[in-house]
Amino acid sequence: MGIIDLTIKELNQKIRKKELKAVEVAEEFLKEIKKKEKKIKAFLEITTDLALKQAEKVDEKIEKGEEISEIAGVPMACKDNILVEGKKCTAGSKILENYIARYDATVIKKLKEKDFVMLGKTNMDEFAMGSSTENSAFQITKNPLDLKRVPGGSSGGSAAAVSANESAYALGSDTGGSVRQPAAFCGVVGLKPTYGSVSRFGLIAFASSFDQIGPITKTVGDNKIIYDIIKGRDDFDSTSFSKQENKKEKKIIGVPKEFFKQGLDKEIKDKTLDFINKLSEQGYEIKEISLPNSEYALSVYYIIVCSEASSNLARFDGIRYGFSEKTAENLKEIYFKTKGIGFGEEVRRRILLGTYALSAGYYDAYYLKAQKIRNLIKKDFEEIFKNVDFILAPVSPVLPFKIGEKTSDPLSMYLADIYTIPMNLVGVPALSVPFSKIGKFPISVQIIGNYFDEEKLFEFGKIIENLREYD
Amino acid sequence: MDFKKEIEKISALARIELSEKDKTKFAKELNKILDYFNVLQKADVKGVQPFLTHSESRNVFRKDEVKNCFDSKIMKNDFSDKQGNYLKIKSVKKEWES
Numbered sequence: 114m115g116i117i118d119l120t121i122k123e124l125n126q127k128i129r130k131k132e133l134k135a136v137e138v139a140e141e142f143l144k145e146i147k148k149k150e151k152k153i154k155a156f157l158e159i160t161t162d163l164a165l166k167q168a169e170k171v172d173e174k175i176e177k178g179e180e181i182s183e184i185a186g187v188p189m190a191c192k193d194n195i196l197v198e199g200k201k202c203t204a205g206s207k208i209l210e211n212y213i214a215r216y217d218a219t220v221i222k223k224l225k226e227k228d229f230v231m232l233g234k235t236n237m238d239e240f241a242m243g244s245s246t247e248n249s250a251f252q253i254t255k256n257p258l259d260l261k262r263v264p265g266g267s268s269g270g271s272a273a274a275v276s277a278n279e280s281a282y283a284l285g286s287d288t289g290g291s292v293r294q295p296a297a298f299c300g301v302v303g304l305k306p307t308y309g310s311v312s313r314f315g316l317i318a319f320a321s322s323f324d325q326i327g328p329i330t331k332t333v334g335d336n337k338i339i340y341d342i343i344k345g346r347d348d349f350d351s352t353s354f355s356k357q358e359n360k361k362e363k364k365i366i367g368v369p370k371e372f373f374k375q376g377l378d379k380e381i382k383d384k385t386l387d388f389i390n391k392l393s394e395q396g397y398e399i400k401e402i403s404l405p406n407s408e409y410a411l412s413v414y415y416i417i418v419c420s421e422a423s424s425n426l427a428r429f430d431g432i433r434y435g436f437s438e439k440t441a442e443n444l445k446e447i448y449f450k451t452k453g454i455g456f457g458e459e460v461r462r463r464i465l466l467g468t469y470a471l472s473a474g475y476y477d478a479y480y481l482k483a484q485k486i487r488n489l490i491k492k493d494f495e496e497i498f499k500n501v502d503f504i505l506a507p508v509s510p511v512l513p514f515k516i517g518e519k520t521s522d523p524l525s526m527y528l529a530d531i532y533t534i535p536m537n538l539v540g541v542p543a544l545s546v547p548f549s550k551i552g553k554f555p556i557s558v559q560i561i562g563n564y565f566d567e568e569k570l571f572e573f574g575k576i577i578e579n580l581r582e583y584d
Numbered sequence: 585m586d587f588k589k590e591i592e593k594i595s596a597l598a599r600i601e602l603s604e605k606d607k608t609k610f611a612k613e614l615n616k617i618l619d620y621f622n623v624l625q626k627a628d629v630k631g632v633q634p635f636l637t638h639s640e641s642r643n644v645f646r647k648d649e650v651k652n653c654f655d656s657k658i659m660k661n662d663f664s665d666k667q668g669n670y671l672k673i674k675s676v677k678k679e680w681e682s
Contacts, residue, residue, distance in 0.1 A: 212662070215654055308638045322638065351644035352637070412621045425597060430599075432673055437664035444674045445599075447664075453601030461600055463590065465610060468598040479621065484589065484634035486627050491635065523613055524620060560657040 116141040117278040121335040123188045124281055125253075127569060128171065128186040135171035135186030139164045139230050142188045146232065146279045152260055156273040157193050158201055159233040164188060167230040174228070175492045182227035185475060190280035192242055192325040193234040193269050195326065196315040197221050205239040205249040205267075206315045208429045208436045208455030215476070218315020219350065220284060220326050220343040227342060232280055235261070235270030239457045240426065241291055241319045243267050244529040246457045247520055255516070258553055262513040265295030271329050272299040280340055282327045287466060288319050290416055290508070290533025292327040293545035293559060297508040300547050300555030302336050303329045305533075307565050308540030309354045312347030318420035321352075323414075323537040333574035347459060356565045367402035367501035371512055372532055377510045381556055384505050384549045388558065391580060392505075402497050403506070406489045407535055413490070416470050416483040422460075423467030429455065462523060487538050494539045498533060503573060504561040507532050508545045512554050536561055544570040549582045587611040 116138055119127070127133040137391060137470045143161055171186040191197060193426035194204040196214035200222075203209045217225065232518025254269045256262040257277035264273040269286025272295035275283050285292040288306035296303025304327040311326045318324065328339035346355045368389060371383055393399045431437035431451030438450035458462070470479035497504065510531055519526045536543045542562050547555040558577065562570045588611040595602045602610070656669075665672040 215658060215662075229613070259674055291618055348646060352639050354639065406627070409627055412624050416624075418622060429601075432664055433671065434662035434664075441674070444676045447674060448599040449601040452599055456600070461602070461606070462610060462613065464598050464600060465594050466614060468594045469590070469614070469618075472594060472597060479624075481631060481634055482624055482627070484636075485629040485632040486624060487635040488632055489629070490626070527617075 117145050119281070120332050121184060121281055121330065121338055124187045124188075125183055127186065128175070128265040129181060131175065134163060135168035137176075138186060139168040139188050139232070142232055142280060144266070144451040145277075149257075149277050149319070152255060153257055153277050153279070154254050155235055155264075155270040155277065156190065156233040157203060157205070157236050157251055157270070160200060160231055163200070164230050164232050166285055167228065171228050171230070179519065184224070184342065185228040186230055187281050188230045188232045190232050190271055190274040190283040191221070192236060192237055192268050192283070192285045192556070194286060194317040194319075195221060196317070197285055199233065200234065202234070203251070204241070204455065205237040205251065206460065207250040208451070209317075210250070210436060212435050216315065218326075219312035219347045221315065223247065223342055232365045235268070235283060237270055238267035238291075239460050240317065240369045240422070240541065241267040241286055241324075242422070242459050242463055244290070244294060244526055245514070245516075245519065246270060246295070247516065248457060250457050253516060256513050258300060259513065261515055263298065263516055265298030265509070265513065267291040267295075268303075268329065269295045272296050272301055272303065275329050275331060277301070282331070282335055283566055284326055284339075285329050286316055286319075286324055286326050288323045289537050290530045292329060293508050293533050293543060294530065294559075296329050296545045297547070297555075297557035298513040301329055301331055302333055302547070303327060303545045304340055304567070305536060305543045306340060306344065306567060307542040308537075309352050310344050310356075310542070310565060310567070312345070312350040312353045314347055314349035320418040321425060322421060323418060325537075328581055333544070333571055333578050336544070337566065337571040337577065340571075344567075351520070358537075361497055365398045365400055365501045365503075367400050367497055369402050369404045369407065369504060369506060371404050371407045372506045376528070378420060378512060380551050381507055381510070381512070384551065384556055385558060388548050388580075389505065395576075395580070400501055402501065404490070404493045404497070404535065406493050407484060409486045410490060410535045410538060411527065411531055412527065413486045414530070414538055415466070416479050417487065417538075419463045419467030420470050420480050421467070421566055423433045423464045423471065426456070426460065459523070465477055490535060491539045494535075494541060498563040502562075502569065506559050506561065508557045508559045509533075510555070512545050512551060532559065540564065542567050542570060544574050546574045546577045547581065548577050555560065555583070587615050
């Protein structure tokens with residue numbers, strides 16, 4: 114096993130014990146990036162100088178005999194919608210093509226305090242709108258397991274970078290599955306934390322009542338290391354909060370029958386049900402459960418998400434920062450032309466859909482009704498968590514699809530998120546963990562916990578890792 | 585319903601310029617997506633309150649004091665157009681008719 118195959122924990126141990134220098138580790142990953150990037154295209158920017166400088170600092174600390182943190186010297190990659198001071202932050206959009214972040218996101222500030230090493234910023238669907246990373250204004254990221262297929266999205270660059278050993282771990286953001294689904298498509302571990310458990314300060318807003326930053330890692334143990342660093346209340350995000358986790362001894366798993374109906378790939382279904390049997394043999398009590406309102410989830414999600422996006426993205430007006438269309442002759446034209454040219458097709462589509470859902474005459478039928486059903490779905494989950502410890506479900510209804518396969522039909526792309534979006538609607542945490550393989554593609558299950566049950570998800574995730582049917 | 589007219593109305597509200605080709609394409613696609621959303625009609629929401637927030641606390645207060653501020657010299661670099669210390673925009677008089 115080479116340096117690039119190691120986990121966060123292993124790399125950090127070797128750096129601590131002076132078996133490896135942090136600079137050496139960073140160089141090794143940068144070499145791998147150089148070798149693979151032409152094919153994979155996971156990164157929008159590679160921050161070589163910054164990475165080496167940060168790594169040198171770690172080596173100096175060790176030389177001086179100073180204590181180093183649990184992630185010091187371990188290289189990471191950051192989704193390009195998370196601000197890193199002095200570095201470009203494009204959110205995958207032409208409208209922010211030359212925008213330079215003026216401050217650090219809270220998650221970055223926390224990682225910096227621990228002497229993190231950043232290799233670069235990763236590709237994504239524009240403003241995180243998409244499930245394949247094909248909506249990036251700059252490049253299409255390939256799935257490292259099959260270059261003809263998508264890595265999933267919207268955090269496709271982050272998941273591909275970790276899967277291809279171009280980075281030891283990465284940060285992504287999950288609004289409707291954007292960490293869990295690409296993690297599943299690339300065979301790595303991804304967490305969508307409880308809404309509010311990780312600060313959104315410095316994350317470019319897509320849909321504010323859904324967005325959460327989450328780690329993408331090789332192992333469940335690594336995921337916990339990063340989550341424990343980035344979580345917690347932040348004065349700069351009034352929707353963030355810290356809470357004590359519940360400790361329970363029970364081992365009851367709920368399996369929602371609605372998630373195994375039509376639309377789910379037969380092989381994924383069979384493998385997942387086999388795995389559930391295996392858990393039952395391990396002493397877990399399996400309970401069939403029902404989420405009666407889940408058939409509405411996709412519609413509710415897209416109505417509210419697009420409405421929030423239409424409001425959030427109004428700020429990109431070509432005046433204060435970002436792209437500005439110079440041919441405009443008056444102020445009104447600057448707005449119309451800047452947005453018309455600066456936003457890609459999917460972003461325009463969603464802004465239009467959101468504006469429609471919020472406009473006079475349609476607000477009650479779409480936005481208001483969707484927010485009411487959102488509460489019904491929330492109640493479904495609250496009821497279920499009175500009787501079960503976890504909910505177990507597939508992450509994606511299909512294996513990684515071919516590049517270009519779904520781009521001409523927006524609705525079929527939206528359906529790719531069908532199993533991940535209910536958790537964003539409700540706010541509960543979910544961890545995506547690979548457990549088996551179909552051909553060359555690992556497949557993952559999603560374990561869903563009650564609010565702030567991340568600790569329990571990690572414990573259970575490790576058990577799933579141990580039961581995994583491949584190395 | 586002529587959905588293209590509707591697209592023109594909402595693109596004006598959203599301040600997004602669209603080409604004729606885009607208008608036709610989006611009209612077709614959004615029509616299909618809205619059709620899919622019709623599933624919501626059968627949901628019974630009598631007496632259900634709309635979802636408002638994940639947070640248990642409704643209002644979050646803090647002391648109103650000055651903390652770190654951004655350097656205006658740096659922030660100015662982001663302006664699309666400037667004159668001296670000012671953000672410069674094109675005239676809003678006359679041109680703003682609708």
